[in-house]
Amino acid sequence: MxxxxxxxxxxxxxTTGLGxxxxxxxxTNSNEAMLGAAIVIVGIFALGLKPRALVPGRMQSLVELxxxxxxxxxxxxxxxxxxxxxxxxxxxxxxxxLGNLIGLFPYxxxxxxxxxxxxxxALFVFIFSTGVxxxxxxxRFFKFFVPSGVPGWLLPLLVPIEIISYLSRPVSLSVRLxxxxxxxxxxxxxxxxxxxxxxxxxxxxxxxxxxxxLGLNVALAALELLVAGLQAYVFAILTCxxxxxxxxxx
Amino acid sequence: xxxxxxxxxxxxxxxAAEDAVTGPVRESSAKQAGAAQRAIGxxxxxxxxxxxxxxxxxxxxxxxxxLFHTKPxxxxxxxxxxxxxxxxxxxxxxxxxxx
Numbered sequence: 360m361x362x363x364x365x366x367x368x369x370x371x372x373x374t375t376g377l378g379x380x381x382x383x384x385x386x387t388n389s390n391e392a393m394l395g396a397a398i399v400i401v402g403i404f405a406l407g408l409k410p411r412a413l414v415p416g417r418m419q420s421l422v423e424l425x426x427x428x429x430x431x432x433x434x435x436x437x438x439x440x441x442x443x444x445x446x447x448x449x450x451x452x453x454x455x456x457l458g459n460l461i462g463l464f465p466y467x468x469x470x471x472x473x474x475x476x477x478x479x480x481a482l483f484v485f486i487f488s489t490g491v492x493x494x495x496x497x498x499r500f501f502k503f504f505v506p507s508g509v510p511g512w513l514l515p516l517l518v519p520i521e522i523i524s525y526l527s528r529p530v531s532l533s534v535r536l537x538x539x540x541x542x543x544x545x546x547x548x549x550x551x552x553x554x555x556x557x558x559x560x561x562x563x564x565x566x567x568x569x570x571x572x573l574g575l576n577v578a579l580a581a582l583e584l585l586v587a588g589l590q591a592y593v594f595a596i597l598t599c600x601x602x603x604x605x606x607x608x609x
Numbered sequence: 610x611x612x613x614x615x616x617x618x619x620x621x622x623x624x625a626a627e628d629a630v631t632g633p634v635r636e637s638s639a640k641q642a643g644a645a646q647r648a649i650g651x652x653x654x655x656x657x658x659x660x661x662x663x664x665x666x667x668x669x670x671x672x673x674x675x676l677f678h679t680k681p682x683x684x685x686x687x688x689x690x691x692x693x694x695x696x697x698x699x700x701x702x703x704x705x706x707x708x
Contacts, residue, residue, distance in 0.1 A: 531661035
C-alpha cells in the first residue's frame, strides 16, 4: 500500500525546463508554461488578424469574439473610462485563460495552480487599482473607507471594517484561482490513482472496476474546462470591479 | 443619410427574417446562458470572500500583538471585526449597490 500510495501533489513540483540552458538559468517548467501561454495567445492573434476580412473566418471570429467579450466587460463594469484599462484586463484574462487551459493537458504544467503566481498577479491588480484611485482622486480617495450617511460615533468601528474588507481583496482574488486549479488537478490525480490501486489489488476484476474512476475523470475533465474558463472570467471581472471602485469611488 | 436609412430598414428586415426562422426565443435563451454564467461565477466567489476578510483581520491582529506584546487580546478583538468585514464583502459581492 505504501509503495503505491497516491502522490497527488507531485504534479505541482517545479523542475527545470529547456534542458541544460534552463538548469543554468533556473528556468522552471512553470516558466515554460507561461512562455507557452504567451506564445499561443500572440500566435492566435497574429494568425487570426492576418486575413483582415470583412466577413471573418474561423480564426478571425475567435479573435474578434475574445476581443469584444473583454471589451464589453470593461465598458459595462468600469464605464466609458474603462477602455483605458482594457489592455491590462485583456492581458490578464488571456494569460490566465491560456494558463488554465494549457494546464488541462497531460504532461503540461498548470502555472495558475501555484499561489506564488496567482498572488503576484492579484497583488499587481491590487496595487495598480489603489494607485489609480490615488491618481484620479488624490487624498480624497481615503474617503472610500468612510461610508457616507453613517452617524459619527459608528465610524471608529466601520472604518477598520472597510479597510479590512479592502485589504482582503488580493487574498480572495489569488486564493480563489489557486484553490480551484489545484483542487481540480488533485482530484484528477486521486481518481487516476484509484485505478492503479484497484488493478494492483484486485487483478482482472479491479481492472474492470476501474471503469468507474475513469468515468469520473472524464466527467471531471468537462467540469475542469468550465472552471478554467470561469476562473479566468472571474479574475478579469473582479479586476474591472476594483478599477471601477478606484475610478468612481462607490 | 440615405445610407443610414437603408441600413436600419435592412436591420429590420433581417430581424423579421430571423424571427420567422428561429422565433424570438433565441435572444432570451442566450441572455439566460449569460445570466447563468454570472451566477456560477458569483457562487464561486462568495465563500472565499467571507474567509479572506477573516484571514486578513486575524493576521493584522496577530502582527499588532507581536508589536505591542499584548498577546492574544488584539487578535481576539480583530475576529469580530474580520467577520463583519467578511459580511461586508458578501453584501458588496452580491451586486446590490449599497447606497
